[in-house]
Amino acid sequence: MRKYLLPVLLICSLPASAQQLENDSLKLRQLATEVLTNSKAYEELRVLTQTVGGRLAGSPQMVKAEQWGAKTLKESGADTVYLQECKVPHWVRGAKEEVRIISRRRDFIPPLNVLALGNSVASAPGGITAPIIEIATFDELEAKKDKIKGKIVFYNHPFNPAFVRTFDSYAEAVRYRGQGASRAAKYGAVGIIIRSMTHGANNFPHTGAMAYNDSFPKIPAVAVGLQDADLLSSRLKGEPDLKLYLRTSCRMLPDTIGHNVIGEIRGTEHPEEIITVGGHLDSWDVNEGAHDDGTGCVQSIEVLRAFKALGIRPKRTIRIVLFANEENGSRGGKKYGELAKAAHEQHIFALESDAGGFTPRGFSFEMPPEKRAKIKSWAPLFLPYDIYEFDAVGGGVDVGELSAATGCPMGELFPDSQRYFDLHHAVNDVFAAVNKRELELGAFSLAALIYLVDEHGL
Amino acid sequence: MRKYLLPVLLICSLPASAQQLENDSLKLRQLATEVLTNSKAYEELRVLTQTVGGRLAGSPQMVKAEQWGAKTLKESGADTVYLQECKVPHWVRGAKEEVRIISRRRDFIPPLNVLALGNSVASAPGGITAPIIEIATFDELEAKKDKIKGKIVFYNHPFNPAFVRTFDSYAEAVRYRGQGASRAAKYGAVGIIIRSMTHGANNFPHTGAMAYNDSFPKIPAVAVGLQDADLLSSRLKGEPDLKLYLRTSCRMLPDTIGHNVIGEIRGTEHPEEIITVGGHLDSWDVNEGAHDDGTGCVQSIEVLRAFKALGIRPKRTIRIVLFANEENGSRGGKKYGELAKAAHEQHIFALESDAGGFTPRGFSFEMPPEKRAKIKSWAPLFLPYDIYEFDAVGGGVDVGELSAATGCPMGELFPDSQRYFDLHHAVNDVFAAVNKRELELGAFSLAALIYLVDEHGL
Structure with missing residues (x-):
């Protein structure tokens, strides 16, 4: 409850002139005060999440979101705003998924709380009914490959709570979502149901992208909430011949058109050197796409607004990019890279915010050691x-x-990760789950790093 | 969305034997895994907050909370559990406060969303009606001291958003809550209404302790939500002769009996050396007292449980203390200090968690430089x-x-502070606002530091 003193700035460890250090330090303080006092990020996020809502590639909301992005970038002071066209997949969920436990006991069991995985096919029109086999790992799948045929594989791989950073738990578990269907279909499975990738204390299922291996039949794939996963597992122990009824109505339509939405401030000294900062504009269809990744979009736009408000005229060209279709194809990112390469653009640094709008702790980087050392000196x-x-x-x-x-x-911005997988790809990733100050401190972090890279090069 | 690598342990910087370092490092990893996997803190917090609820000193819930504390400490493996009696103030809020804007325009204005400040007196039984004077700072109060008489002083001091750590904003603003009534009464004010100490985007009023200076008349004091504070300020600009109707029904009853609830593990080698870790068991009456400070209590108890689960037999005596009456008197803390001094107890370290159950970032300390250096070496x-x-x-x-x-x-544990003042002393400080993993990482932080102090002394 007492006042904490801020850590003293470690001036002595910086290999730079005292004057430059003082200038940078003051500029960061100005950026922090500007963002914490006058940021529009929170209000912009409210508009994006609550008036546009979920915005999966190919959906009508995707088009509204692109319009919102272009308008907001203009209002925030971009010199130039333009759309960069790309083809995007057009997957639709269709009618509400249905998964039921079929027991010989004939007791009442409510339908399981499930969501089809993104890119999943539909089941047979009336649904399928099949026995279940529970599997914890791909090793177990291989060991039981003779018992898979004609069954629905239930991947019940736990989300490991012992990792401190939750993305490590995700990295370990996400392969079951991505590859689980085709690896089971290889041995004759007719469908899969996977335990949701979350620590959450609730029963929300968490969707997300899966991909088929064209060598095997495409079978329907759904995610189930944790409480229902535990229920299913527990019922199977007493009743191994339990069956599952599973119906999905998803469809993959022909590719359609989407856009990266881009706003620029042209550099005053080295306009040919480009610094990118962005997030992705698309989201899953079942929520408001708040932390994934409305927050990354509005934080990136806030960099522009804060620079303008403080009269910062960057030396290099700063490009805010709201990427299309990160969730089920990354076609926006691919197109941006492709066009940059074709035009021989000189990209000196690219920064992303796509790990949630939570209180920031720092950054992760991938770059040669000498560039990393330069950033670390800041x-x-x-x-x-x-x-x-x-x-x-x-x-x-x-x-x-x-x-x-x-x-x-x-x-990439590295926010605190403890709450991310409570809501990632689930119905509760909504505006109300975002804290205004945490969002703003993330925006400040982006602005500060972009400022330093622009000022000193990389 | 990618996997982050954990920072590499900086082995070379520790002035200790390689063996000791390895032991400590392994023990911390065991503690983290134990707490993140098997902690009971979240479930204990649910019971405390949702079955006992708010537990102001002197209330029936305080007695239930003491019983809960003693039972939970026993179940968590304390050698000895005992209550330490102290006198506590017995303030009661009484009937719901009422504050209304009285305007000559006679338009409908809903009652303002207010809470009496803790320790406030009642207004005259039928309420008081008086003109308002808006004041931003005590300097402004002094400059306008001739205009205060017979009025209700409206302290509209903003909660500064530019500080990074929100306790700095609190430290700057809290004096208006603590001293505002008597400093206004000195110049003849008949009541005060203060802007709540929060960045929150809602209209919840935030209560908290105030204290009277016996040299001046005791006048009623309430806090108002931010949106109503802005409304009042805006109406006053157009209508300076606006009046306020204010009614509070609070009473200060005679002191009653409360208890610090204490659980110990007796040290195996130096039982006379005592290490304290605790939080406060009391809370305000208007919420569930979740982050303030149910989380500190269950985190402290979790230290005990995790030690027992891992078979850690401390060398020194570890004492878990659930303090009485932090909120409006600190009588529990005072009694604990008094008795420790009288008994010539040898206290080597005391650690508290009372800044919320949010994701931890570290600790603050007050101790001689050589002891601080020793802790910092860890x-x-x-x-x-x-x-x-x-x-x-x-x-x-x-x-x-x-x-x-x-x-x-x-x-004291230093958790992230961004969300604390959204709910501090307001109706929304409830169990649902606590994240299980954030709570557990705080409990681990306490356990790890207590382990190291016990192992190596201080």
Whole structure:
């Protein structure tokens, strides 16, 4: 309950002139005050999430979101705003999924709380009914490959709580969502149901992308909430011949048109050097797409607004990119990288925010050691803002496509990850789950790093 | 969305034997896994907050909470559980407060959303009606001291958003809650209404303790929600002769009996050396007292449970203390300090958790430099858990009383502070606002530091 003193700025550790250090330090403080006092990010997020809502690639909401993005970038002071066309997949969920336990006991069991995985096919029109086999890992699947035929595989792989950073739990579990259907179909499975990738204390199912291997039959795939996963597992122990009724009505329509929405401030000294900062504009269809990734979009736009408000005229060209279709195809990121390469653009740094609008702790980076060392030399400037992590490795999915195409150094904002998988790809990823100050401190972190890269190059 | 790598343990910077370092590092990992996997803290918090509820000193819920505390400490494996009696103030809110804007325009204005401040007196039985004077600071109060008489002073001091750590905003604003009534009464004010101490985007009023200076008349004091504070301020601009109707029905009854609830594990090698870890069991009456400070209580109890589960037999005596009456008197902390001094107990360290059950970032400390240096030498052991702050200055209110009485070195858990003042002392400080993993990582942080102090002394 007492007042905490801010850590003292470690001036001595910076290999830069005292004057430059003082200038940078003051500029960061101005950016923080501007963002924490006058940010429009929270209100913009409200409009995006609550008037546009969920905005899966190919949906009518995707088009509304693109219009919102272009308008907001213009109002925030971009010199130039343009759309970059790309083909996007057009998957639709169709009628509400239905999954029921069929027991010989004939007791009442409510339907399981499920969501089809993104890109899943429909089941047979009237649904399918099949015995279940519970599997914890792919090793177990291989060991039981002779028992899979004609069954629905229930991947009940737990989300490991012992990792401190929850993305480590996700990295371990997400393969069952991505590859589980085709690996089961290889042995004759007729459908899969997977335990949702979450620590959440509720029963919300968490959707997300899966992909088929064309060598095997395409079978329907759904995610189930944790409480229902536990129920199913427990029922199976007493009644191994339980069956599951499963019906999905999803369809993959022909590709359609989507757009990256881009706003620029042209550099005053080195306009040919481009710095990208962005998030993805699309989201899943079952929620408001707040933390994934409305927050990344409005934080990136806030960089522009804060620069304009403080009269910062960047030396290099700053490009705010709201990427299309990260969730089920990354076609926006791929197109951005492709066009950058074709035009021989000179990209010096790309930064993404796509890990939630939670209180920031730092950044992850993928770049050569000397560039990483240069960024790390700025770390003491961030300590007064409780931003301390500069050693993590990784870039974002969308800037990863740019980096793959052009070799551009990249990074991603690293917010606190404890709450992310409570709501990731589930119905509760909504505006009300975003804290205004946490969102703003993330926006400040992006603005501060972009400022320093622009000022000192990379 | 990519996997982040954990920062590498900075082994080289620790002035200790490689063997000891490895032991400590392994023990911390065991504690983290135990707490993140098997913690009972979240379920205990549910019981405390949802079956006992708000538990102001002197209330029937206080007695239930003491019984809950003693039972839970026993079940968690304490050798000895006992109650330490103290006198506590017995303030009751009485009938719902009422505050209305009285305008000559006679338009409909809903009653303002207010809460009486803790320890406030009642207004005259039928309420009072008086003109209002809006004041931003005590300097402004002094400058306008001739215009205060017969009026209700409206302290409309904003909660500064530019501070990064919100306790800094609180430290700046809280004096208006604590001293505002008597400083206004000195110049003849008949009541005060203060802007709530919050960044919150809602209209919840935030209560909290105030104190009277006996030299001046005791006048009623209430806090008002931000939206109603803005409404009142805006109406006053157009209509300076607006009046306010204010009615409070609070009463200060004679002191009653409360208890610190204490559970101990007796040390195996130096039982005379005592290490305290605790939170406060009381809360305000208007909410469930979840983050303030149910979380501190269950985190402290979790230290005991995790030690027992891992078979850790501490060398020194570990004492879990659930303090009485932090909120409106700190009588529990004072009694604990007083008795420790009288018994010549040897307290080597006292740690508190009373800044919310949010994702932890580190600790603040108040102790001589050489002890602080010793604790700081352990900082690299905490980095894999994203615990990095060891430089902040401060102890908790309750262990502060022990420290004042005995000179005991002290510290407080430093969780992320961004969400704390959204719910501090308001109706929304409820169990549902607590994240299980954030709570558990805080409990782990306490357990890890207590383990190291016990193992290596201080």
